[in-house]
Amino acid sequence: MQAGPILVYSEYTADLPRFERLLSAALPEAEIHYARSLDEAIPHLERATIFYGWGFPAEFLSKMPKLRWVQKMGAGVDDIIDAWPCRPEVILTRTDGKLIAPRMSEYVLGAILNRSVRFDLARRQQAHRQWNFFEIGTIRSLTIGIAGVGEIGTMIAATLRLLGAQVIGWRRTRASSPELEKIFVGNAALPEFLGRCDVVVLVLPLTSATRRLFDADVIDCCRPGVHLINVGRGGVVDEQALLRAIEGGRVGHATLDVFRTEPLPQEHPFWTNPHITITPHVCGPLVPADVVPHFVSNHAAFLAGKPLMHVVDLDRQY
């Protein structure tokens, strides 16, 4: 494959110098341009053959006539798949979930421990100088359900099992995972799966099959007081239904890293709900040192005309 300029795009000002340092060391021969905005990217759209980015306007891709390969900085591609230029010569790859999963696993574990150790209660007491003993829970007594058992969900499950939690899984299709006590498959099995979980962790991609899958009826299948954690995609959850389920006590707490609209709009009712913990999509954006080796390997394969890793199946949408 003919080499050509690489365009690297990240909205995060702090990331770009780190990508630059790592990439220029790994690929000293390559012509690489870096952009953190539309304006910075425009001069390079015409010539670039490789695009490595996250958070870029999807229509970029149709303005890149020489484009041959898009490496998404991230595991999810729902944001670009609708505007995908569907030219047979352009390959789309996503980042190996295994590179993202360790930090996501720690996020999920931290969210679970926050509630089961009851640091939230401790904070409320501290604010009022209250010394009231409470008994701390243990993750060993929890059944935790992972909805979406791909690379990332599997690693989250493995981490939670290390600590003695009972971990079960749900996925839309196929059934296999050695990291789970039990796996439920297909929409018909969702109510039974949810009925067993003290904590539900959503790690689902956003596709036409998962959009708003967690609506009022599905959420109502959860155990009363369930802790819902979403580190997948916000569009999988009906946000109004979630608010009503919190009001009614069906959902005891929600820890949300992803939202239907990001950044979460200023007027959104989630911000002030005491039963919701909001983080600004911190799971998924990539730490350069974690993921650059994956890009470098794929780049070598691309130049050699060999198959790339983690090519997106455009029908499956992930």
Next chain:
Amino acid sequence: MQAGPILVYSEYTADLPRFERLLSAALPEAEIHYARSLDEAIPHLERATIFYGWGFPAEFLSKMPKLRWVQKMGAGVDDIIDAWPCRPEVILTRTDGKLIAPRMSEYVLGAILNRSVRFDLARRQQAHRQWNFFEIGTIRSLTIGIAGVGEIGTMIAATLRLLGAQVIGWRRTRASSPELEKIFVGNAALPEFLGRCDVVVLVLPLTSATRRLFDADVIDCCRPGVHLINVGRGGVVDEQALLRAIEGGRVGHATLDVFRTEPLPQEHPFWTNPHITITPHVCGPLVPADVVPHFVSNHAAFLAGKPLMHVVDLDRQY
């Protein structure tokens, strides 16, 4: 050994019925009295031969002429050892740390993840409806030091290592622990140990050798911004020195479950310090179902005249 009445004492109203249910099922023949206050205990002090308790006034013990065995509900005995009725026929046992350690490990892990995932920052941002991306840390990049590597410290270390943290240890005497990357021994090694740790976890018993061991000079050996977690005994730390170290930035955050005076006095400056997380000594008080089997085994040994488990060494003070 002659059987005699057992007096069970816990200040926690919610605990006593659970101890009662478990003990009466396990020891249906035994005469057992339950007390949650001085008044409730007094009628039984004269006759009881066995005392199983936590949080009781230490001078109780000198008012129990028939006393033969005290089983402390907890791993630490510093609160009763000064008033110990040094009669050779009275045995003092403490609870197996391994029964307490799993919940304590989850507390420590939760405290570490709270800071490394930066849920604290997320909460501050949420309070102001701020959507500012931040990079989450990973425990795999942390060196965590456990000061006090007994039964409990060893299990905490094992839990943290499961998640990929580098774990080193410090203890006053003896040197051995397969759960640690490296062990430092003795007061002279404390500065080097502390200089390597991003997080320091105190699991030390309170003895004449550890009282106020963490004074200004010792704290000053820590890495700037260290996260100090104390789940051992409050008296090990000079609280004024800790406050000054937080002010100066040497200590970045302190998660404290134990204090020199408990309950923490209303006017104590810890309550309002944003760099201190306070929990009301929730690590250590025992969950009845976790520990009753240990008491029952020791009780059988006591009746059979066999050696008890976890007899306290009164010279060592633990």
